Amino acid sequence: MSNHSLLARSLANVWHPCTQMKQHERLPLVPIARGQGLWLYDFEGRRYFDAISSWWVNLFGHANPRIGNAIRAQLDRLEHVMLAGFTHRPVIELSERLSAMTGGALGHAFYASDGASATEIALKMSAHYWRNSGHPEKSRFLCIEGSYHGETAGALSVTDIALFREAYAPLIKFSTTVPTPDARRGPTPQEAAARAADALHAIVAEEAAQIAAIIIEPLVQCANGMVMYDAEYLRRVRTICDRYKIHMIADEIAVGCGRSGHFFACEHADVLPDFLCLSKGISGGYLPLSLVLSSDEIFEAFYDDDTTRGFLHSHSYTGNPLACTAALATLDIFERDNVLERNRERATQLSEIAEPLRRHPRIEHFRQTGMIWAFDVKTEDPDFARKLFSSGLEHELLLRPIGRTVYWMPPYLFDGDDAAFLVQRTGDALEAVFAAE
Ligand SMILES: *Cc1c(COP(=O)(O)O)cnc(C)c1O
Numbered sequence: 001m002s003n004h005s006l007l008a009r010s011l012a013n014v015w016h017p018c019t020q021m022k023q024h025e026r027l028p029l030v031p032i033a034r035g036q037g038l039w040l041y042d043f044e045g046r047r048y049f050d051a052i053s054s055w056w057v058n059l060f061g062h063a064n065p066r067i068g069n070a071i072r073a074q075l076d077r078l079e080h081v082m083l084a085g086f087t088h089r090p091v092i093e094l095s096e097r098l099s100a101m102t103g104g105a106l107g108h109a110f111y112a113s114d115g116a117s118a119t120e121i122a123l124k125m126s127a128h129y130w131r132n133s134g135h136p137e138k139s140r141f142l143c144i145e146g147s148y149h150g151e152t153a154g155a156l157s158v159t160d161i162a163l164f165r166e167a168y169a170p171l172i173k174f175s176t177t178v179p180t181p182d183a184r185r186g187p188t189p190q191e192a193a194a195r196a197a198d199a200l201h202a203i204v205a206e207e208a209a210q211i212a213a214i215i216i217e218p219l220v221q222c223a224n225g226m227v228m229y230d231a232e233y234l235r236r237v238r239t240i241c242d243r244y245k246i247h248m249i250a251d252e253i254a255v256g257c258g259r260s261g262h263f264f265a266c267e268h269a270d271v272l273p274d275f276l277c278l279s280k281g282i283s284g285g286y287l288p289l290s291l292v293l294s295s296d297e298i299f300e301a302f303y304d305d306d307t308t309r310g311f312l313h314s315h316s317y318t319g320n321p322l323a324c325t326a327a328l329a330t331l332d333i334f335e336r337d338n339v340l341e342r343n344r345e346r347a348t349q350l351s352e353i354a355e356p357l358r359r360h361p362r363i364e365h366f367r368q369t370g371m372i373w374a375f376d377v378k379t380e381d382p383d384f385a386r387k388l389f390s391s392g393l394e395h396e397l398l399l400r401p402i403g404r405t406v407y408w409m410p411p412y413l414f415d416g417d418d419a420a421f422l423v424q425r426t427g428d429a430l431e432a433v434f435a436a437e
Pocket residue numbers: 113114115116117119148149150151217222223251252253254255279280
């Protein structure tokens with residue numbers, strides 16, 4: 001089968017996500033035949049280093065035998081059963097293990113399939129908690145400037161990226177946006193965090209009576225161009241939330257599962273949110289799975305003889321056994337391979353290798369948090385991201401810049417040679433774009 005015939009068929013009948021389909025008149029789709037480890041292969045033998053973990057989901061490589069075997073074994077036992085009124089071993093074990101990983105503090109796991117659904121669940125649970133607690137007026141949310149929490153209508157209400165939400169403004173109940181702690185605003189990351197926290201404090205002090213929760217992306221606002229900030233902001237958010245009685249929702253869909261360096265990004269500040277959302281990496285990038293962890297206090301506000309005080313939300317595939325099994329296999333790899341410690345070595349090594357790139361005259365704000373690296377390219381070209389994406393493919397790299405921000409979010413299995421390849425080819429791809437200016 002050739003790449004070419006697949007392209008035409010895909011364009012005829014598949015509506016691709018996050019895409020102006022007409023762009024594919026100029027920018028060909030990339031048909032992928034198979035994946036192995038860090039690599040994706042097309043039908044004609046070309047390969048691409050998956051430097052963004054297939055949009056931040058893949059943690060331990062493509063065709064990972066440990067995750068694959070676990071799913072295959074589960075497939076012969078139980079592929080799915082509804083979770084309303086029924087339960088099964090994978091969902092129980094996963095919930096127990098995640099609870100234990102929060103020291104038992106967030107011991108109630110509610111499941112869905114996509115990140116945006118997890119966001120919606122956390123928002124609905126928070127507002128419903130306040131209603132059940134005699135405060136129905138606490139029904140508004142705060143989100144951070146430049147936030148991204150998914151693209152369903154509820155999730156868009158706390159997503160501050162105009163491109164994604166402008167067309168749907170009439171459908172959306174907008175939330176209050178608070179200033180970003182973006183470290184680039186300086187003068188130091190700590191001061192940028194303190195300034196944003198002061199601004200948050202002022203808003204909350206005024207409006208707390210109507211606010212149910214603030215939703216944040218701990219440490220890195222990924223979709224808005226890998227905006228990184230100091231952990232002090234998380235501590236301040238926790239303190240403000242406690243003082244003014246509003247919930248803290250940590251959307252760790254992108255930064256959870258070791259991406260920040262700790263398993264949960266909130267660990268960097270030694271705080272626990274009231275709700276913690278996970279998706280993307282939790283299933284190792286194998287199957288759609290998302291979940292919201294919450295505390296006993298939240299859970300108990302719903303526990304009642306009255307049905308309407310319960311959380312009556314559901315999705316057909318809630319707690320799917322195959323997806324939960326993939327998540328259990330993923331957690332096994334974290335434990336058995338000492339992944340977080342190995343990642344610290346990987347991070348140090350990749351950062352060292354990237355040192356010359358960091359000093360490139362066209363690159364600024366080179367930054368890193370855990371297993372996320374990003375830098376901004378000095379360019380006026382509005383088409384820069386698309387050009388570097390194409391140039392990346394020509395250099396055997398899957399990069400997907402956001403505006404003029406280039407980032408790496410590789411699976412947790414690269415060695416020194418892989419890191420050298422990634423840095424070298426990113427530099428080559430950039431030079432090719434600069435040379436064509
Ligand atoms: C990707 C992402 C989401 C949405 O997840 P989907 O599975 O794409 O719906 C929400 N929040 C953050 C921080 C994300 O990175």
